[in-house]
Amino acid sequence: AQSVSQHNHHVILSEAASLELGCNYSYGGTVNLFWYVQYPGQHLQLLLKYFSGDPLVKGIKGFEAEFIKSKFSFNLRKPSVQWSDTAEYFCAVGLTGKLIFGQGTTLQVKP
Amino acid sequence: NAGVTQTPKFQVLKTGQSMTLQCAQDMNHEYMSWYRQDPGMGLRLIHYSVGAGITDQGEVPNGYNVSRSTTEDFPLRLLSAAPSQTSVYFCASSSVSGTREKLFFGSGTQLSVL
Numbered sequence: 001a002q003s004v005s006q007h008n009h010h011v012i013l014s015e016a017a018s019l020e021l022g023c024n025y026s027y028g029g030t031v032n033l034f035w036y037v038q039y040p041g042q043h044l045q046l047l048l049k050y051f052s053g054d055p056l057v058k059g060i061k062g063f064e065a066e067f068i069k070s071k072f073s074f075n076l077r078k079p080s081v082q083w084s085d086t087a088e089y090f091c092a093v094g095l096t097g098k099l100i101f102g103q104g105t106t107l108q109v110k111p
Numbered sequence: 112n113a114g115v116t117q118t119p120k121f122q123v124l125k126t127g128q129s130m131t132l133q134c135a136q137d138m139n140h141e142y143m144s145w146y147r148q149d150p151g152m153g154l155r156l157i158h159y160s161v162g163a164g165i166t167d168q169g170e171v172p173n174g175y176n177v178s179r180s181t182t183e184d185f186p187l188r189l190l191s192a193a194p195s196q197t198s199v200y201f202c203a204s205s206s207v208s209g210t211r212e213k214l215f216f217g218s219g220t221q222l223s224v225l
Contacts, residue, residue: 009151034213043201044154046213090153098144098169099214101154 004093006102013081014110021076021105023091032094033074035065036101039087047089050074061085083111113137117202117217124192124224132187132220134202140215142205143185144169145177147198148219154201160185192224 007022025031035047048059055067065076074091086109091102118133136143144159146169156169158177166177174196176188185204189196199221203214 004153006153036214043216043218044214045216049213092154098156098159098167100156100170101146103151103153 004091004100004102006089006091006105008105009103010106010108012108012110015083016080017109019076019078019081019085019107021089021091021107023074023076023102024072025074025091025093025100026072027093027095033065033067034092034094034099035059035063035074035076036090036092037087038090038104044090047076081107081109083109085109115202115204115215115217117200117220119220120218122220122222124189124222126193126224128192129188129190130192131189132200132202132222134185134187134217135183136185136202136204136215137183138204138206138215139182140204140206141182143179144203144214145175145185145187146201146203147171147196148201149198157187157200192222194224196222197224198222 003026005024033050036044037047038044047063048057050057050067058064063078067074089105092099115136141162145157146154148154155171157175160166160179163179163182179185199219201219202217205214
């Protein structure tokens with residue numbers, strides 16, 4: 001079955017530290033990939049998406065992600081996190097008619 | 112624009128009770144879906160619909176029913192609530208099939224089943 005795996009369940013960083021959240025998927029065909037963020041008490045918002053073309057995609061708030069087809073990965077990165085990045089982050093794969101989400105990674109940024 | 116509207120925001124049920132979570136969108140989106148969010152498990156797809164009159168099962172459909180009689184509405188029914196259905200439920204919509212467009216989420220329904 002198709003699945004999405006996020007390796008880190010809980011990440012704690014200090015402000016200005018660099019961030020990388022791992023995401024792997026198990027689907028061999030063409031996929032569309034997403035990262036969503038959920039700030040405390042809010043619903044999910046789209047950070048960035050990849051459909052085709054340049055495998056390095058840039059999203060909002062300084063986030064970027066790199067699609068590596070050979071590794072079935074779509075890791076999220078940010079060079080310097082801020083306290084306001086404290087949130088839960090979800091990787092998702094778009095398949096025909098539906099999105100499959102990973103388990104989520106909680107990011108806590110200490111001021 | 113209201114976007115995706117979910118009601119109620121909070122609900123407490125007793126085991127065996129039935130209820131319907133309402134979801135409506137005013138963006139004329141074809142694709143609508145229901146997810147449940149549980150700690151450590153991310154969002155899991157319950158049911159989805161690619162258009163009026165068409166529904167399909169997601170990852171965790173057992174215990175839930177849906178129907179899509181109009182483009183705007185996609186209610187989720189719990190026929191006999193169980194404690195395992197305690198969760199936060201999100202409705203989402205998007206244009207086309209949802210695989211190439213971002214999802215618009217409702218604000219969620221926090222459901223507790225005692």
